[in-house]
Amino acid sequence: MSPKTTTPSLHKVIMVGSGGVGKSALTLQFMYDEFVEDYEPTKADSYRKKVVLDGEEVQIDILDTAGQEDYAAIRDNYFRSGEGFLCVFSITETDSFQATQEFREQILRVKGDQTVPFLLVGNKSDLEDRRKVSKEDAENRAAEWGVPYVETSAKTRTNVDKVFFDLMREIRVRKDVDGGDKDAPNKTKKRKKLKCTIL
Template sequence: MKEDFVEDYEPTKADSYRKKVVLDGEEVQIDILDTAGQEDYAAIRDNYFRSGEGFLCVFSITEDDSFQATQEFREQILRVKNDEHIPFLLVGNKADLTERRKVSEEEAKNRAGQWGVPYVETSAKTRANVDKVFFDLMREIRSRKLEDNKNTNGKGKDPGKRKKPKCCIL
């Protein structure tokens, strides 16, 4: 969020951020809820899932346990959202630590393929693909909203009262 990598980062239980960004020439506000995967906060996480319009499921390529946990998170999200086609990306972080890799790119791509979602590797330290995953997800959210609006023929929407687009990313 702050484009600053903290070497001795201490993960939080849950955190939220709000930021305005320009997506394809249009200013959008994004709300990012970091659920940090803490089991103690499962009830709160369900509320986050309910309000989320799109999801980045991030694991460390250096920890197989975090990769295995993505399966359960995906199932929880689908259960809460009751929607198999929710905008979703599987993200392998710490791509700068290839010598410590425990999860192969092939294994991660296979899981993403089974889920029918994109897979991207990032590095918070070098910022490789960090913006990409957020912008890719925001584009998926926007596309989904346009599709939903087209399917309802725009009913219930007054085009003269256009609100600033927002994305809620978990």
């Protein structure tokens, strides 16, 4: 089996965070190398791109969610479909930093998994003079959660590729660890359930 014939593996990334922190700006900068300053509030957009991750061609699927998602059920569905999460706040807004706690809790609840691939991202690092969230506070929170913390700027493109690639690496490691057997217990569970209904 030559690697050329296999389809590139797909990594599903979900962007979460309050409205206005720059999730769309980061996504568009990564996808198209452009900075969009005045962006209409997102409904929820999905993007797909082929990239080379450590010499291997992979596809990244990015779901850019709206910060002001009103329907918890919709948000739960998004979270369920994701393999890794970029949880974005703005270093110029304390509220957006506080909100990351709630996003993290929701994701863990929906995924039922404490070790889901997750990066805490402090965006707008180009606005250092307007910083309200200290690097130390953000690093402490990330350490508490056991996740990486990276500061980005969609405007200057600082660390934009880094956060997406780092997250894809985490997703890949997770898939390698789980291997094919992640589905196996679920399948047997489903079978058992079916047997019960048949009986």
